[in-house]
Each structure stands twice: as structure tokens, then as C-alpha cells.
Amino acid sequence: MAPIEHPSFGIMTAPMQVGYDDILRVWREADEVSAIEHAWLFDHLMPIGGDPDGPIFEGWTLLAALAAQTERLRLGLLVTSNRFRPPAMLAKIATTVDIVSGGRLDFGIGAGSRPGHPLARREYAAHGLPYHDAAHAVASLAEACTVIRRLWSEGEPFDFHGEKVQLTGAFGNPKPLQSPYPPILIGGRSTPTLRVVAEHADIWNIPGGDIDDAVRRSALVDRFCAEIDRDPATITRSIALPVSYDRPDNTRREIAEALGAGFSHVVLMLPSPYPDRVAHWVADELIDTRA
Structure with missing residues (x-):
């Protein structure tokens, strides 16, 4: 395969074991470097590296703050755990960030932490969140994507009766700035995902x-x-x-x-x-x- 002629490059700063001022410094600097087109956080509630009891920030709250402090970078979470937040609430959170950023959100989402990662798995019990099996997680992801897209685009309230998601009178107002909605990035490697x-x-x-x-x-x-x-x-x-x-x-x-393998969107993960x-x-x- 021929190399990509016009790739896009971004950075990722994991918001753990590091202070807000340090992340803000890097994002503000990256916002002024045209070769860097996008910037990312991750979505964990407890550290998955270093001191297991060390500091870590909630991803969407931090993303909103960074959206307000930057002007050019596209931004997102690599990736949101669909296990953490009900999809209708997540749609509202993401809409807010898209508006705060002036329409720069790339909406990253995935099924959630894999069961073989004990440091990631512990954050569910620590926060009173259920942890279902992989099949449940992937089915929930598919329904979440459907619901979120509808909340972002439909002009009237609707009901949704899925196997995993149940909504009555669901409606998103305001809508994201991006039309028809922010690009959806899904992360994962399993066949069902x-x-x-x-x-x-x-x-x-x-x-x-x-x-x-x-x-x-x-x-x-x-x-x-x-x-x-x-x-x-x-x-x-x-x-x-x-x-x-x-x-x-x-x-x-x-x-x-x-x-060379056809990956045109490259996220460079910066260690702290x-x-x-x-x-x-x-x-x-x-x-x-x-x-």
C-alpha cells in the first residue's frame, strides 16, 4: 500500500500522575503548532499506570476546560468508556464540549476497559459502576451510538426501546455545532467491536x-x-x-x-x-x- 500523502498528527496526554497546569501548558503550546492537528485525553477514573492511588482527572470535565483554553486543535477522549455514563447523558456532555470548543470535538467512544486489565477493572467497583461481560458491553456500545446520533440530529422527542438502552421522550437541545454531528471515533480491536x-x-x-x-x-x-x-x-x-x-x-x-499500512490519523502518546x-x-x- 502506498504511504499516506496527507496524514494528520495529534498528541495524547493521559490525565494521570500529572497536574492540570502541566497538561494545559502542553495543549496551549500544541494549539500554536500547525503540524499538530488534534489532541486527546483518555477516560479512566483511577490510574492505570504508576502509583495506583495517584492523581487522575475525569476526562470529559477536563476536556471541556481545555476546549475553553484552546482555539484550533480538534479534541476528544481516546476513548470514552461507554460503561461509565448513560448514552443520553453522554450525548449531552459531548454536545456541551462541542459548543464550548466552537465545533472542534471528535467524539471518541469504546466498549470500555477489557476484563484482563486489573488496574482498569477496579475503577468500576470503586465507583459503584456495573461491569458486564464483553458481549453486553459491545451490544451496549452499538445501541449507544444509535441513540447518541439520534439525539444529535433529530428535531423531535423520541422513544428508544433497545435490549440495553431504554429511553422515553428523549430529546437533545441544543444540538452540536457540527453538522450533522461530531465525527464518531470508535476505538477497539475485537471482532465484535x-x-x-x-x-x-x-x-x-x-x-x-x-x-x-x-x-x-x-x-x-x-x-x-x-x-x-x-x-x-x-x-x-x-x-x-x-x-x-x-x-x-x-x-x-x-x-x-x-x-505505509494505511493509517492516516496518528495519535502520539506523550509520557509525563x-x-x-x-x-x-x-x-x-x-x-x-x-x-
């Missing part, structure tokens, strides 16, 4: 690390699109790659592999603590060097 991607996603994101597996999963998205008569080219392929400040050559190599002028370093050392 990729079927939801084919049906609902504008962007599909997968964590990097095994490019061959990412390519196989991308081919599955193509297959599932064909099954529902959707053009797979209408789904942007996104990949999240870890950044090494000490070994930028490794990161540059992974970027080249991802672009963040160096001074880290956004400029990303542009100079990881993005602009591709020429």
Missing part, C-alpha cells in the same frame, strides 16, 4: 505495537463494511503510538510503518513528565522529519 465500527464510525482507532495485527484488523473492518454495503474508504484509520523522548528513531519508524516545548519537539523530531 469492529462490526460496530463498520456500522457507526467515521474514524476507527487501534493501539499500536503490532502493525501486522493492526493491518489484519483493518481488513476485518473492510469486510464488515462490505457486508452492510458501506464504502470502507469512508472510515478513517487511526492508530495510537507511544512516544520515546530518548529514542525518537523508534517512534519515527513506527510512524512510517503505520502510514512533559519536557519544555514538547509540542515543538514533536513537530520537529517526529512529524516534519518525514520529508
